[in-house]
Amino acid sequence: MSAVFTRLDKSGADSKSRRAVPNRPSVVSEAIKIMMTDKGMMPGDRLPQEPDLIRAFSASKGTIREALKMLETQGLIQTRTGPGGGAFITDIPTDHANALMSNYFFFKNLSIGDIYEIRQVLEPELAAELTKHLGEKEFAVLESTMVAYDHPPATIKEEQRQRIAELEFHERLAEFSANPLLAFMCGFLVSLLKDLAVCRRIYRNPNPELRERGYSYQGQLIEAMRAGDPEAARSIMKAHMVAARRLMAKQEAIVNRGFLSLNGKKRGA
């Protein structure tokens, strides 16, 4: 197997002819990646322990630690202490990947319009794709999410909770996708909107129309998916997105978000 991880250290295309001399931790972390792929290691497998790595790569403890920290930051490993402990290969948590991506967009000044331009085409595709393989178990999960906003909110706090729950409906949809790319992208877009909802106060003003129409659309969507009609699901979702986009456009133009934390926690504003 010639599979290799993607290298992440300093770019080789610098201003001067400063050749890319990756520092030692980077070299070691890349070597560990190669070791992982060459041995065909899978999530759950354990890497050699620190002293062994020190010997294997002839590097100091500090260097090995920095290399492991790089892999940990990339989400590739997690470390545990105690007997039998060490660095374990992990399937990168989606939250972690979301956080990484979110950082990338920090200086890009995303607007709500940018987000909805993509959602408007991805979510309908997702709806159509899900129709092929969703079962009653999944529909039950979706419907249980919807009960949170099947009624007008009594308080401003409930209003906020309902907005989040509405977004979680879409998060669930994404998780159910058989296409990992579609799942991640749709989930990421929702996570952008959720952070928005928490960190900023876009969803502050009451917006009964958004809730009502959202609930109605989602009901129709489940119906269409139950009926096994992908094109109906697609067009319902499309209408849902177009409507949501229009309603959201009034709220705020620029999304001034913050960096997301790599451990999944959110920081209130």
Add this chain to the structure above:
Amino acid sequence: MSAVFTRLDKSGADSKSRRAVPNRPSVVSEAIKIMMTDKGMMPGDRLPQEPDLIRAFSASKGTIREALKMLETQGLIQTRTGPGGGAFITDIPTDHANALMSNYFFFKNLSIGDIYEIRQVLEPELAAELTKHLGEKEFAVLESTMVAYDHPPATIKEEQRQRIAELEFHERLAEFSANPLLAFMCGFLVSLLKDLAVCRRIYRNPNPELRERGYSYQGQLIEAMRAGDPEAARSIMKAHMVAARRLMAKQEAIVNRGFLSLNGKKRGA
């Protein structure tokens, strides 16, 4: 400004009630992120130097170094040695973000169909969006990319170069987008296909139909964009994607990719 970076350390939702006790480097790196946002620092600005950080956070040299290594791995900073050196805030390079994402999908077994399912909806949207704001300068860039494959390939090597150039056409398109999300997602999908082309040998067999139809579609696309007709551009791109998807589907089912390197270099197979 209350903007905050996304945290990336160990998850708080563990099997046991093991409360999320992030280790010191994680805490410090988060604190540095907060410092960055609180001070409204921008790419190019320099962080305090190691000794100052050691004092500021009352942590050891090793801890600070690991924290900085985390930020570097996330693409948030780069460090330089020498006088006036230190850690500098960087706009995360797209290559870096691609590599990070690519790692996420390592264990997900993406298929070509997965990639094209998304391209089929995103690329048309991109085409329509570009029509609004592309000028002659951009068209010239696109056309100069196309000359690489305006003729049948003479050798197997040229065949491969042409495939890559064809993908670079789409890469350019993505770069021109005014929507950073659209730009990244389309660029990422192409980078997946490019890695495919290099690391695996999907594009090995000659496929004259793919080149010819691709060239023709792209010519029509530029024409439509020049004419300022977004819907024409959209439908041309859609047809292009549908055709490419069909042709690619025959090639290989599963994309057995490797981890990508964080410094933008590729590793041949």
Add this chain to the structure above:
DNA sequence: GTCGCCAATTTATTATGATAAATTTTGCCC
């Protein structure tokens, strides 16, 4: 015999200090 607690071992984590490498700045000489 089983459950729960305590101690010992293994491991990561943090800390400190010293040396090396790299780069920029400065100053000198031509």
Add this chain to the structure above:
DNA sequence: GGGCAAAATTTATCATAATAAATTGGCGAC
């Protein structure tokens, strides 16, 4: 003034030691 060389500054690496965390295994009580 231009170019080369030495010096100063800063990160990078290494080495060593002490501390904290977590699991295992054994011991005792029930």
